[in-house]
Amino acid sequence: MLLGKIRVSQVCFMLTLALFFATSLIIFNQIYLTSKMVVDEEFHFPLGISYCNFNFLVWDPKVTTLPGLYLVSALLMGPLKLCTPYWMRFVSLLFSLFNVILFHKLFRKNERNEWRNILSSITLALLPPLYFFSNFYYTDVVSLTMILLMMVANEKKRHYSASTFGLLAVICRQTNIVWVGLVAVRYVLAELFTFTKLKQHERGIPAKDVYTFLRRLVKRPLRVLENSNVQFWLDTLAYSVTLGLFVLFLKINGSIVVGDKTAHQATIHIPQLFYFSIFCLIFAWPHFVGEILNFIAFAKTHKLLISIATIVCLVIVFTNTLVHPYMLADNRHYIFYVWNRFYGKFVLFKYAMIPVYIFAWYVIIKSIYSRHDISFVTFYLICVSAVLASQKLIEIRYFFIPYILFRLRIKTNTNSVFNIVLEFVTYVVINCITLNLFFTKIITWSRYEDPQRLIW
Incomplete structure (x- = not known):
């Protein structure tokens, strides 16, 4: 009987993967027909195509990362002579499918129920900003x-x-x-x-x-x-x-x-940790809602701690809120509108968000803490701080790995299946909205002949 259940779940997972890939391929092709190049792809495409043709002696000084993406493209698409922008993007789509399998393996550590494991894996793969970039050569x-x-x-x-x-x-x-x-x-x-x-x-x-x-x-x-x-x-x-x-x-x-070192200099930007907490709160909101009453009880019991945290956050926000020129100049990203319509428009908004930051970090730490192993929460906090607080530019993509490590640690049970379903529905709805905006909203830039599109 157990063997039968395992086989059924395995078949279900394979069917889920097939459905994920088939649906994603349709979306992928529609995105390609809508826009052949978005934002940083103008730097990535030439290098990726050159490497795919086994020409490893070219470089663009505007590219900030090492050539891992281009080497992978050369390995997969080079022998097949598929060195075009379409197939360069297809590399990302293939790896997004592979990531579902890896999520499935990693969720098993905290998730013993195979059906919840499958649902959690496909849901995390649909994380809107991550899923969006699985269609592009990033x-x-x-x-x-x-x-x-x-x-x-x-x-x-x-x-x-x-x-x-x-x-x-x-x-x-x-x-x-x-x-x-x-x-x-x-x-x-x-x-x-x-x-x-x-x-x-x-x-x-x-x-x-x-x-x-x-x-x-x-x-x-x-x-x-x-x-x-x-x-x-x-x-x-x-x-x-x-x-x-x-x-x-x-x-x-x-x-x-x-490359482009002058625009990407390391700096101290602690509010990045606050923005990351909002990212977690938005995309894992079903897991946060149930902690509201617990947080209120915690705050009442630890008034001094909450007061100190609030004062520290006020000082950080007042003295260390930095704004990168790219963020104010590029209206092709959602963060441009978030900043200009909220943080940059209302002086008190960034201070009013402090209680939300504290609540979000309370839930994050509570979710990843385990008395059986103190090492993860300790070094996770150190690593997240090192990665994010050294960046001046607020970039959604920097949050992917920290968020996924956090989400993989959330323990689920029978009562939390509803949370995962809510999470799944939320991701699907947000993906539909953002994809629709990409397909329909045109942004005109004088330096480009083709219309630009709105992306994460």
Whole structure:
């Protein structure tokens, strides 16, 4: 009977994948007929096509990322001689389909019910901004695939593969080094924890054992390492090679950005964390609504903490709200309208949002926290801060990986199926609206002959 259920669920998943691909292909073709090039594709297409034709000696100084996307295009489409803008975009569509499979594998860690797993996987693949960019030749979808492959390999304790996929992720987008660091540090600490003999079978660091673990590690590091094995050192070396190669790249390049360095300089922009919390609140709203009363109760019990958090947020918003020139100049992105009609138009709006930020972060932290493993929430917060708070430009695409890591950690049960359904319906509705705007709204730019379109 159990075997029958497994087979039925597997067939259902395959049918879901087929439906996802068939529907996406129809949308993909309609998008291509509507617009042959959007925004940054004018930089990506020439390089992708050149690499696809195995010409690796060309480069555009306006491109900020390493050539991972173009190398993948060369590998997939080069041998088939499919080196046209259509097939370059098709690379993203293929990887978006592959991402559904990877979501399915990763959800299994927290989701034992196969049917909820399938629903959650297809829903996350439909995340509106991510799904939208699966139709264009951008780095986001391929970059995400490499991160997911790294995480799957890490879960299966295949650390050589995990470090290799981590390196590929960095070649797609340099900031992915932060997520490689997250996986590497958590692996090393988890292994060191087992070497302390505190708990033999834990795959994380329980909150109640953190102090004892750190004390033993600091006071008697050699004794802890005496319990290590050769495999630990080989696995650690694999991650270290990837991290070391990135440090070498930084030394040679002089910056994390490859090209257009003047427009993409690292800076301190803490409000990015606030904007990310709103992104999470909007796209995971069914999982947030049920926490409203809990947050109110928490705020009443911890008045001092909430007061301090509010004051800190007020100071940050007042002193550190930055506006990148690109955001004010490019009316082809939704963030242009959000900023100009709300944040930039009403002086008090950015302050009025502070209670929302605090609530959103309360739910995010509560969702990813586990007393059985304190390492994830700790290093997740550090990594998210490193990735986002160093960017001046508010770009929705920067939120993809942090959001997906957060969403993968949300535990579901029978009562929360309704939340997943609501999430699915929300994504479908938003995708329909944004696609309709893309097809119907024309934006005229004097420097382009073809009409421009509204994108995320």
